[in-house]
Amino acid sequence: FDRNDGRLVIAHILFAFGALLIGGIAGMLQGMVKGGTITLPANIGYYELLTAHGVLMALIFTTYFIIGFLYSGVSNTLGGKLLPLARKFGWWGYSLMSVGTLIGVVVILLGKASVLYTFYAPMKASPYFYIALALVVIGSWLSGFGIFYQYVQWRKGNKGKLSPLFAYMSVITMLLWQIATIGVALEVVVQLIPWSFGWVETVNVVLSRTLFWFFGHPLVYFWLLPAYICWYVIIPKIIGGKIFSDALARMSFILFLLFSIPVGFHHQLMEPGISHFWKFLQVVLTFMVVIPSLMTAFSLFATFELHGRSKGAKGLFGWLKFLPWTDVRFFAPFMGMLIFIPAGAGGLINASNQMNAVVHNTLWVTGHFHLTVATSVALTFFGIAYWLIPTITGRVLTPRLNKLGIIQTLLWCVGMFIMSGSMHIVGLLGSPRRTAYNVYDDHPDAILWMPYHVAMAVGGIILFAGVVLIIYNIISLMRAPKGETEYPIGEVSEASEPTPRFLENWKLWITVAVILIVIAYTIPFIDLIGNTTPGSPGYVTW
Numbered sequence: 128f129d130r131n132d133g134r135l136v137i138a139h140i141l142f143a144f145g146a147l148l149i150g151g152i153a154g155m156l157q158g159m160v161k162g163g164t165i166t167l168p169a170n171i172g173y174y175e176l177l178t179a180h181g182v183l184m185a186l187i188f189t190t191y192f193i194i195g196f197l198y199s200g201v202s203n204t205l206g207g208k209l210l211p212l213a214r215k216f217g218w219w220g221y222s223l224m225s226v227g228t229l230i231g232v233v234v235i236l237l238g239k240a241s242v243l244y245t246f247y248a249p250m251k252a253s254p255y256f257y258i259a260l261a262l263v264v265i266g267s268w269l270s271g272f273g274i275f276y277q278y279v280q281w282r283k284g285n286k287g288k289l290s291p292l293f294a295y296m297s298v299i300t301m302l303l304w305q306i307a308t309i310g311v312a313l314e315v316v317v318q319l320i321p322w323s324f325g326w327v328e329t330v331n332v333v334l335s336r337t338l339f340w341f342f343g344h345p346l347v348y349f350w351l352l353p354a355y356i357c358w359y360v361i362i363p364k365i366i367g368g369k370i371f372s373d374a375l376a377r378m379s380f381i382l383f384l385l386f387s388i389p390v391g392f393h394h395q396l397m398e399p400g401i402s403h404f405w406k407f408l409q410v411v412l413t414f415m416v417v418i419p420s421l422m423t424a425f426s427l428f429a430t431f432e433l434h435g436r437s438k439g440a441k442g443l444f445g446w447l448k449f450l451p452w453t454d455v456r457f458f459a460p461f462m463g464m465l466i467f468i469p470a471g472a473g474g475l476i477n478a479s480n481q482m483n484a485v486v487h488n489t490l491w492v493t494g495h496f497h498l499t500v501a502t503s504v505a506l507t508f509f510g511i512a513y514w515l516i517p518t519i520t521g522r523v524l525t526p527r528l529n530k531l532g533i534i535q536t537l538l539w540c541v542g543m544f545i546m547s548g549s550m551h552i553v554g555l556l557g558s559p560r561r562t563a564y565n566v567y568d569d570h571p572d573a574i575l576w577m578p579y580h581v582a583m584a585v586g587g588i589i590l591f592a593g594v595v596l597i598i599y600n601i602i603s604l605m606r607a608p609k610g611e612t613e614y615p616i617g618e619v620s621e622a623s624e625p626t627p628r629f630l631e632n633w634k635l636w637i638t639v640a641v642i643l644i645v646i647a648y649t650i651p652f653i654d655l656i657g658n659t660t661p662g663s664p665g666y667v668t669w
């Protein structure tokens with residue numbers, strides 16, 4: 128692996144795990160406050176910890192890991208080395224994001240931005256929090272430009288050739304990100320910064336939430352797609368099999384590009400100010416975005432089964448015996464896949480209007496995203512680290528570290544089963560998300576929820592042990608014995624159909640994506656901007 132590229136990648140990966148550690152500490156503490164197990168000193172607030180937890184885990188850990196991982200794969204598959212300008216973009220992005228993150232974390236820890244990771248109005252933070260967020264977003268754009276630049280240059284030099292699958296998927300992931308972040312950038316720059324500086328007195332709350340969710344839903348696919356890159360491209364190689372179909376994999380990524388943005392209203396189904404028709408339309412599109420995940424599930428089963436059969440597996444599930452269960456590079460992402468089945472089913476429940484009325488703003492939703500992003504995605508990222516760090520640093524994964532990795536995965540699954548399971552159940556019993564226990568004043572309903580909240584805190588403590596172990600494993604990987612580790616890129620099965628070229632016709636797909644966004648959002652935005660309801664003065668959180 129090119130040394131200079133390696134430095135860029137490792138800088139991202141280590142920053143990501145640093146964020147995971149601090150976010151994990153904040154997460155465990157807020158869980159204990161919620162469960163009534165501890166009382167915080169007067170100068171630290173529950174919302175402060177919850178904001179630090181959400182921002183560091185959901186926004187910072189993920190974004191750094193993803194950019195580092197995509198740069199590694201783009202360097203590996205598009206010429207074996209980043210072009211100098213692409214690498215520069217990577218470092219510029221990294222620097223800007225890091226300045227933004229540091230300012231943001233300081234402002235949160237000073238208690239001046241307890242507005243949660245969703246940060247929409249009317250809760251108001253210090254303007255420096257929003258400026259910090261803007262720096263992170265602009266930094267991530269620069270990183271995206273580096274990936275696009277490398278890809279465009281490669282295509283110029285390889286006219287008529289199909290791009291490598293990893294690179295193609297990286298381009299879609301960053302395209303999705305660039306389009307989605309336009310919404311949050313507008314919210315921050317046009318609404319939140321002027322309002323928090325006091326230049327304007329009120330803010331249009333529904334517009335701010337709508338701009339946020341324009342970004343907030345594709346954000347979850349920005350987290351998911353790199354995990355899918357691992358499942359489609361890396362896992363077949365690790366199990367010794369082949370990618371089932373290159374065309375199917377590309378098609379599923381195109382469907383994500385088209386359908387993951389015009390669906391933000393499924394987070395706003397219970398909100399006034401948006402008419403039923405537009406909510407209905409976006410729910411229909413939400414069910415469309417489930418299709419590429421079903422295609423992915425199909426393709427993974429096919430890869431596993433074909434591999435097993437080629438080794439002589441018999442019967443419906445005989446292929447299961449031929450999967451490398453003791454290899455953490457497979458086991459951690461596999462547990463992520465397995466858990467994504469109930470996690471995705473929960474998403475379908477959320478997206479159904481009537482059922483959303485039951486679960487919205489309850490701990491059920493918190494349970495849902497701890498299975499999706501905090502398990503399926505996080506475990507896949509952990510699984511990637513076990514080969515990515517050795518590949519880059521010229522080291523090898525030792526059997527001892529592999530074993531610790533398997534233990535870490537199991538710890539994570541047990542902790543999450545207890546925590547997220549309790550969240551789902553108590554959510555159905557009506558327990559709201561984002562509230563500390565003391566606000567209930569020992570109301571009988573709240574007392575009924577208590578055993579589940581305690582179970583959540585127990586799960587949270589097990590998960591924290593999982594965070595400590597993964598950090599230990601990452602440090603040990605950085606110091607593992609020297610040696611060669613291959614970057615595992617899968618080959619496509621010979622039996623699959625050739626990939627049609629229109630899948631790489633960017634003009635076509637970007638145009639269709641924009642048309643869908645315009646259809647789903649134009650009239651709602653006109654309604655919201657022309658809305659005659661007065662703006663909100665904002666709720667200052669410090």
Ligand code: HAS
Nearest residue numbers: 347393420424427464467471474475477478487496499500
């Ligand atoms: Fe979600 C809320 C709907 C997927 C994350 N979601 C959230 C929030 C987050 C989040 C963070 O419609 C909370 C935001 C907040 O703070 O308010 N979600 C969906 C739907 C899907 C979905 C329809 N969500 C995700 C993913 C996330 C994520 C992925 C992160 C990575 N979600 C919602 C809705 C809400 C929501 C509403 C708002 C709720 C409210 O009221 O506030 C779908 O994309 C899910 C499709 C997935 C599948 C599963 C496919 C399975 C696969 C694995 C195959 C396994 C194999 C191994 C092969 C259909 C691919 C098996 C091997 C064996 C041996 C068995």
